[in-house]
Amino acid sequence: MSLLGLRRMRAGYDARSVLHDIDLDVEAGQIQVVLGANxxxxxxxxxxxxGTIARQGEILFDGRRIDQLSARKIVxxxxxxxxxxxxxxxxxxxxxxIRLGAYLRTATEARQDRERWLSFFPxxxxxxxxxxxxxxxxxxxxxxxxxxxMLRPRLLLLDEPxxxxxxxxxxxxxxxxxxxxxxxxxxMLIVEQSANLALEVADxxxxxxxxxxxxxxxxxxxxxxxxxxxxxxxxx
Amino acid sequence: xxxxxxxxxxxxxxxxxxxxxxxxxxxxxxxxxxxxxAQGEMAMLSAYLVWQLMAWGLPxxxxxxxxxxxxxxxxxxxxxSIVRPLSHASLLTVVSxxxxxYLALNSLAGFIWTYTIKPLPSLFPKGHFxxxxxxxSAETAGIIIVVAVxxxxxxxxxxxxxxxxxxxxxxxxxxxxxxxxxxxxxxxLIGWGIAAALGALSGILVAPRVFLNPTMMFxxxxxxxxxxxxxxxxxxxxxVVGGLLVGVVENLVGTYIPWIGPDLKIIVALVLIFGTxxxxxxxxxxxxxxxxx
Ligand SMILES: Nc1ncnc2c1ncn2[C@@H]1O[C@H](COP(=O)(O)OP(=O)(O)OP(=O)(O)O)[C@@H](O)[C@H]1O
Ligand SMILES: [Mg+2]
Numbered sequence: 001m002s003l004l005g006l007r008r009m010r011a012g013y014d015a016r017s018v019l020h021d022i023d024l025d026v027e028a029g030q031i032q033v034v035l036g037a038n039x040x041x042x043x044x045x046x047x048x049x050x051g052t053i054a055r056q057g058e059i060l061f062d063g064r065r066i067d068q069l070s071a072r073k074i075v076x077x078x079x080x081x082x083x084x085x086x087x088x089x090x091x092x093x094x095x096x097x098i099r100l101g102a103y104l105r106t107a108t109e110a111r112q113d114r115e116r117w118l119s120f121f122p123x124x125x126x127x128x129x130x131x132x133x134x135x136x137x138x139x140x141x142x143x144x145x146x147x148x149x150m151l152r153p154r155l156l157l158l159d160e161p162x163x164x165x166x167x168x169x170x171x172x173x174x175x176x177x178x179x180x181x182x183x184x185x186x187x188m189l190i191v192e193q194s195a196n197l198a199l200e201v202a203d204x205x206x207x208x209x210x211x212x213x214x215x216x217x218x219x220x221x222x223x224x225x226x227x228x229x230x231x232x233x234x235x236x
Numbered sequence: 237x238x239x240x241x242x243x244x245x246x247x248x249x250x251x252x253x254x255x256x257x258x259x260x261x262x263x264x265x266x267x268x269x270x271x272x273x274a275q276g277e278m279a280m281l282s283a284y285l286v287w288q289l290m291a292w293g294l295p296x297x298x299x300x301x302x303x304x305x306x307x308x309x310x311x312x313x314x315x316x317s318i319v320r321p322l323s324h325a326s327l328l329t330v331v332s333x334x335x336x337x338y339l340a341l342n343s344l345a346g347f348i349w350t351y352t353i354k355p356l357p358s359l360f361p362k363g364h365f366x367x368x369x370x371x372x373s374a375e376t377a378g379i380i381i382v383v384a385v386x387x388x389x390x391x392x393x394x395x396x397x398x399x400x401x402x403x404x405x406x407x408x409x410x411x412x413x414x415x416x417x418x419x420x421x422x423x424x425l426i427g428w429g430i431a432a433a434l435g436a437l438s439g440i441l442v443a444p445r446v447f448l449n450p451t452m453m454f455x456x457x458x459x460x461x462x463x464x465x466x467x468x469x470x471x472x473x474x475x476v477v478g479g480l481l482v483g484v485v486e487n488l489v490g491t492y493i494p495w496i497g498p499d500l501k502i503i504v505a506l507v508l509i510f511g512t513x514x515x516x517x518x519x520x521x522x523x524x525x526x527x528x529x
Pocket of ligand 2: 160
């Protein structure tokens with residue numbers, strides 16, 4: 001069953017339209033990747049889903065229309081968004097960032113979940129009192145993800161989690177995401193440019209080009225697709 | 237020595253008043269990036285409101301509390317009616333509107349209550365008591381205690397409550413605050429409300445010393461600006477430390493540098509503002525914005 005469904009969704013900025021009639025389904029419990037070149041509209045796609053920019057068309061979440069809801073209501077409905085560039089609260093401590101992630105939840109739930117997610121990201125535990133702005137890039141990414149997880153979302157949107165990270169760290173991060181999906185069955189929609197590591201953990205994927213989906217397939221087929229290999233995986 | 241010590245204590249009391257108005261400036265600035273030039277005039281109206289409520293028969297302390305509550309609402313309304321609708325306008329537009337508001341509030345006070353000065357009783361009893369080896373007036377001690385309690389309450393709000401944390405998050409990174417489900421406009425509204433309430437406190441504390449009149453806050457707002465600049469405009473701790481420092485320096489300079497005396501003390505504020513901007517533009521505690529990708 002599809003948890004998220006986009007029907008002829010359009011979005012853009014002021015006068016400028018970026019996404020044209022996107023149709024997309026994300027199956028419950030699956031990890032789906034969105035590949036695409038710079039400027040293809042990947043970030044715009046996630047922003048449209050999370051309601052942080054204006055959009056038209058239908059967005060169904062768990063069978064319910066959410067395209068008219070405000071960003072805050074969409075968060076409350078269970079969609080967590082880890083934005084590109086992480087967007088941690090730089091002035092706040094790591095611990096405060098995590099607590100703020102649970103803003104919509106009760107204190108007891110927050111306390112339990114905090115332990116659970118910190119066990120996935122033990123490095124954060126050592127840095128709880130540190131200012132988020134002073135974390136390394138990889139740690140900030142872990143924090144941004146942990147903060148989104150604290151919402152206990154049913155759908156997690158991740159915008160280029162590997163941006164600026166060393167390949168070995170990226171690999172660890174994707175393994176952790178896969179482990180979280182195994183344990184919780186959380187659905188994830190991951191935007192990635194360095195596609196090989198993402199396709200390793202994903203079930204399916206789409207390729208976005210100039211605001212349109214030009215290819216959709218299983219992760220395995222995409223990883224074997226000649227054109228995808230040439231453009232996104234760096235094979236000649 | 238006794239004179240010196242009592243000048244310091246008096247300076248701390250003045251400084252506590254500057255600190256609460258400086259905090260008001262810092263709160264609005266941190267949350268919305270806007271310096272509320274009308275903050276002092278709003279505080280003046282709050283003090284007049286106390287006088288008016290007393291004229292209608294309310295005792296002083298309830299009148300002061302009502303005025304602070306009304307000021308909170310007025311600050312929130314100012315945000316909702318002017319600042320938020322103008323959030324996409326240029327900074328110059330917003331500043332012009334706030335300066336217009338400054339003039340409007342000033343005339344409004346004159347229109348309603350005339351320009352003749354009025355007395356406002358002090359919240360504290362008259363008289364002095366001995367503390368160690370110097371005399372301290374009940375008013376001085378009272379001001380310091382009241383401001384200290386308010387600061388403690390603010391500290392508890394921001395450090396221990398969920399809504400305080402959300403307010404800090406909304407001020408720090410609004411885009412991300414939305415993504416954790418915080419209503420950013422509501423947090424900024426509360427922030428502007430708290431700012432106006434703090435301003436009201438400063439107005440109510442200073443009015444008995446200078447008498448009520450439409451220009452009574454001029455001497456306070458300039459020191460509050462000096463305090464906020466000295467402390468760093470985006471720092472809460474900075475506003476408090478800056479306010480206390482400005483109060484103490486102002487008193488010492490007024491007492492010990494004869495050619496300045498009480499009349500030219502205002503120079504101290506201007507020197508502090510220009511000095512800070514020249515030597516350390518971000519203030520003692522302010523952060524220069526470091527953007528990390
Ligand atoms: N805030 C904005 N205002 C106006 N145009 C924007 C804005 N953000 C993005 N765009 C434009 O929309 C188009 C798609 O941008 P988007 O950020 O979605 O691309 P992307 O696929 O995420 O790229 P990247 O891989 O570089 O992150 C680009 O042409 C970009 O210039
Ligand atoms: Mg992007």
